[in-house]
Amino acid sequence: MSETYLLPPRLTDDSGQPRRAGFEFEFGNLPITATARSLQQALGGELEDISPFEAVIHESQLGRLKVERDANLLKSTRYRKLLETLGVEFTPGSLAHEIETNIDSASRILIPCEVVTQPVAFADMAMLDTLVDTLNQLGAEGTQHSIIYAFGLHINASIPSRDSLDILRHLQAFLLLHAWLVDMAGTDRTRRYLTPYIDPFPQHYMEHVLQVDYQPDTDQLIDDYLHFNPTRNRALDMLPIFCDLDRERVLAGLPADERKLVSARPAFHYRLPDCKVNVPGWSVATPWNHWVFIEKLAHDSALLERLIAHWQEHYADFKLAQNTRWVRHLTSLIAEQYLTDK
Secondary structure, X not given: OOXXXXXXXXXEOOOOOEOEEXXXXXXXXOOHHHHHHHHHHHHOOEEEEEXXXXXXXXXXXXXXXXXXXOOHHHHHOOHHHHXXXXXXXXXXXXXXXXXXXXXXXXXXXXXXXXXXEOOEEHHHHHHHHHHHHHHHHHOOEOHHHOOOOOOEEEEEEEOOOOOHHHHHHHHHHHHHHHHHHHHHHOOOHHHHHHOOOOOOOOHHHHHHHOOOOOOOXXXXXXXXXXXXXXXXXXXXXXXXXXXXXXXXXXXXXXXXXXXXXXXXXXXXXXXXXEOOOOOOOOOOHHHHHHHHHHHHHHHOHHHHHHHHHHHHHOHHHHOOOOOHHHHHHHXXXXXXXXXXXX
């Protein structure tokens, strides 16, 4: 039986709209066109082949699905306009199209394929299992298949509120649970140590934020974040939310190479989970449920304050290394209060 997708404590946002979550799957070893066609067969919808590097499935059972090779140079296909003016055709069956297809086949070992969903209703999340089953049947490779892979499953859960203190509570909950999440998920060492994509938050930022009396307004919350974290490379990337709240402030606080990569959206960009396609028994429900634990802690103000006080009390014990006692304490607490929650 498939693992159950738990529900967060808040199902609607502060305007009364149902909350949703989008998902980004990174994996290797599959061509774009064949992957898109198989997903269309499994989930329905209308397939739009943009190029051998990019396809879109419209109106599938999961809504809009984008299937692409995760490399801007390939996806841009800017070279096509120039070559078309010289009479080169890129229609299926043409020589140029065949060359592009061969490039996609050759690049699939080094450049990940990515499937990006539109925001999915909580009630429809079980359909993600069909998506994963399809990738498994095609022979997709997850981050565990090679030491050079660093493939993630990104979760983009819409925010329940635009209030600065509510956003802060989610960030604090993540900081408190981070070591437990890494331990529970067995996060891939390549992603943790050999790539910058899920770098932990700096210790000085944790000290600054994990205080009961830290109650910033939106401007201060953004400014403090940018001072310590002028980058997307965090296990919980807050820049999309902050850019949605105040784009000019965020862009002014980022280096030029980061600015062009940030897209504004009112959603948490949770980057920590590995994409474990073709691991027996793996389901998106596992990392999703870990995210729900974060939301539950953020929603429980009394427990959050107690844990912040506990973290401050024992901070010296794990300042330089992961505190296994802290992880054990959280594991016991979560097992008692959350894992039995139906």
